[in-house]
Amino acid sequence: MIFVKALFSIFCCALVCGQEITTPSPEELKLKLTFGVDLGLPIEYDIPEDATTPYLVETRDGYPFEKYDVVTEDGYILGLHRIPYSKKLKNKRSRKPVVFLMHGLLCSSSVYVINGPNVSLAYELSDRGYDVYMGNARGNTYSKRHVSLSPNDPKFWIFDWNEIAIYDLPAMINFALKKSKARNLQYIGHSQGGTVHLVLNSVNPRFRRKISSAHLLAPGCVMSNTDSPVFKGMAPIFGQPNEYASQTGFDVQPTNETIDLLGQQACLQESEDKSICQNLVFLITGYYTNNLVQSNINEILKTVPSGSSVRQLLHFSQVVQSKTFGQFNFGEEQNVQKYGTSTPPDYPLKKIKVPTYFYYSENDIIISTTDIDICASMMSRKAMKGKRLVSLKTFTHMDFVWGNKTVSRKYLYKNLFKDLRRAGR
Numbered sequence: 001m002i003f004v005k006a007l008f009s010i011f012c013c014a015l016v017c018g019q020e021i022t023t024p025s026p027e028e029l030k031l032k033l034t035f036g037v038d039l040g041l042p043i044e045y046d047i048p049e050d051a052t053t054p055y056l057v058e059t060r061d062g063y064p065f066e067k068y069d070v071v072t073e074d075g076y077i078l079g080l081h082r083i084p085y086s087k088k089l090k091n092k093r094s095r096k097p098v099v100f101l102m103h104g105l106l107c108s109s110s111v112y113v114i115n116g117p118n119v120s121l122a123y124e125l126s127d128r129g130y131d132v133y134m135g136n137a138r139g140n141t142y143s144k145r146h147v148s149l150s151p152n153d154p155k156f157w158i159f160d161w162n163e164i165a166i167y168d169l170p171a172m173i174n175f176a177l178k179k180s181k182a183r184n185l186q187y188i189g190h191s192q193g194g195t196v197h198l199v200l201n202s203v204n205p206r207f208r209r210k211i212s213s214a215h216l217l218a219p220g221c222v223m224s225n226t227d228s229p230v231f232k233g234m235a236p237i238f239g240q241p242n243e244y245a246s247q248t249g250f251d252v253q254p255t256n257e258t259i260d261l262l263g264q265q266a267c268l269q270e271s272e273d274k275s276i277c278q279n280l281v282f283l284i285t286g287y288y289t290n291n292l293v294q295s296n297i298n299e300i301l302k303t304v305p306s307g308s309s310v311r312q313l314l315h316f317s318q319v320v321q322s323k324t325f326g327q328f329n330f331g332e333e334q335n336v337q338k339y340g341t342s343t344p345p346d347y348p349l350k351k352i353k354v355p356t357y358f359y360y361s362e363n364d365i366i367i368s369t370t371d372i373d374i375c376a377s378m379m380s381r382k383a384m385k386g387k388r389l390v391s392l393k394t395f396t397h398m399d400f401v402w403g404n405k406t407v408s409r410k411y412l413y414k415n416l417f418k419d420l421r422r423a424g425r
C-alpha cells in the first residue's frame with residue numbers, strides 16, 4: 001500500500017449556486033493506491049437484494065421485466081435489462097419503438113428506475129409506448145462476469161470507457177435489435193453513457209444504421225472546464241502517464257480524510273447531510289437536495305456506487321488534463337506501439353453521423369456549459385441536432401436521472417420526449 005501526496009499547487013474556485021468549490025490542496029488530496037489483486041474491488045459495494053434493478057422493476061413496481069446475458073467480443077458477460085411493455089398501456093402485442101438507456105460512471109441500470117413509475121425515465125418511456133432496454137457496462141454489479149477471467153484477476157479490470165464503447169455497446173445494441181426485431185433504436189445516455197456514444201460513433205460511423213438518434217444527458221466529452229474537485233484534484237497527477245498510471249492494474253481510493261474533506265465540499269448547500277455527500281457518486285458530482293425525491297435518498301444511496309474500473313477514472317482525468325477528447329494515454333513508448341504515435345489520437349467527433357442532441361445544465365459541477373459548447377462545435381453540423389440547456393438554474397448532474405417528478409417533467413422530459421418523437425419519425 002502506498003500513500004501518495006498529490007504534487008500540485010493549483011488553486012481554483014468555482015461558483016455553484018452561490019457556493020465556492022475549491023480544489024483540494026496537495027496536503028489534502030491523499031489517495032491510497034493498492035496494487036495487485038485488489039484491483040477495482042474497493043469501488044465495488046454490495047447492493048442489497050431490495051435495491052437491485054430486477055427487484056425494483058418486478059417486485060416493487062410490478063412492471064414486466066426481462067434480463068439477458070450478452071457476451072461481448074472480448075468475453076465479458078453483461079446483464080442487459082428490459083421493460084418490454086407497459087403495465088399501464090397493456091401494449092404487449094403491439095409494435096413499439098425501441099429505446100436504449102445507458103448509465104454513467106459508477107452507476108447501473110437502476111438510475112433509470114430507482115424513483116419509480118411516473119418519475120423515473122425508463123417507466124415514463126414505457127408508459128409512452130416504448131420498448132425499453134437498459135444497458136449495464138462491464139465491471140458493474142450486473143456485468144461482473146467473463147467467459148474465462150475472474151473479477152478477482154487484475155486482468156479482468158484492464159479496461160476503461162473506450163472498451164465499454166467499442167465492445168459493450170455494440171454487443172447490447174445488436175442483441176436488443178435482434179430480440180425486438182427492429183431495424184434501429186433511439187439511444188439515451190447519461191454522463192459516461194453519453195461519452196461512450198460519442199466514442200463508438202466517431203470510431204465506427206457505420207453504427208448510424210442502427211441508431212436513429214441519440215439524446216445525451218450531460219455527456220462527458222471535452223472536460224477542461226470541469227469544476228468537480230475530485231477530477232480537478234486527480235488530473236494533474238493521474239491525468240498523465242506516470243509510474244502509477246502506467247501500471248496495468250491498480251485501484252485508487254480516496255483515504256478517509258480525503259473523503260471527509262471532499263464530502264464537505266460536495267455538499268452544495270449548508271444544510272445538507274454531510275455524510276451523504278461522502279458517497280463516491282455525490283463526492284464526484286456534488287450533492288444538492290432540492291430537486292431530488294427527498295423520501296428516496298436512502299434508496300438511491302443503496303444503489304451506488306456500482307463497480308467501475310480505476311482506468312475509467314484515470315481516462316477522465318486525462319481528458320480533464322489534456323484539454324482534448326482522446327484515447328487512453330499509456331505513455332510514449334506504449335502509445336507508439338498501440339497507436340503508432342507518441343500521443344494518443346483524439347476521437348474524431350466530426351465523423352459521427354447519428355443525429356445527436358445534448359441536454360445540459362448550469363449547476364452541473366462536472367460537465368460545464370463551456371465544455372458542452374466546445375464538444376458540440378467539434379461535431380459536424382449535420383450530426384449536432386440541438387443543445388437543450390435546462391432552464392432551472394439549480395438542476396445538477398444527477399438530477400438528469402434522479403430529479404423529482406415536477407422538475408424532471410417540466411425541465412427535461414418535455415424537451416426530451418418531443419425530440420425523441422420528432423427524431424424517431
Ligand SMILES: *[C@@H]1O[C@H](CO)[C@@H](O)[C@H](O)[C@H]1NC(C)=O
Nearest residue numbers: 060061088115116117118119
Ligand atoms: C402514477 O400516476 C397515475 C395516474 O396519475 C396513478 O394512478 C398511479 O398511482 C401513479 N403511480 C405511482 C406509483 O405513483
Ligand SMILES: *[C@@H]1O[C@H](CO)[C@@H](O)[C@H](O)[C@H]1NC(C)=O
Nearest residue numbers: 032254255256257259260278
Ligand atoms: C475509514 O472509514 C470506514 C467507514 O467509516 C471505516 O470502516 C474504516 O475503518 C476507516 N479506515 C481508517 C483507516 O480509518
Ligand SMILES: *[C@@H]1O[C@H](CO)[C@@H](O)[C@H](O)[C@H]1NC(C)=O
Nearest residue numbers: 290291292293294404406407
Ligand atoms: C421538486 O423540486 C422542486 C424544485 O426544487 C421543488 O420546488 C418541489 O417541491 C419538489 N417536489 C417534490 C415532490 O419533491
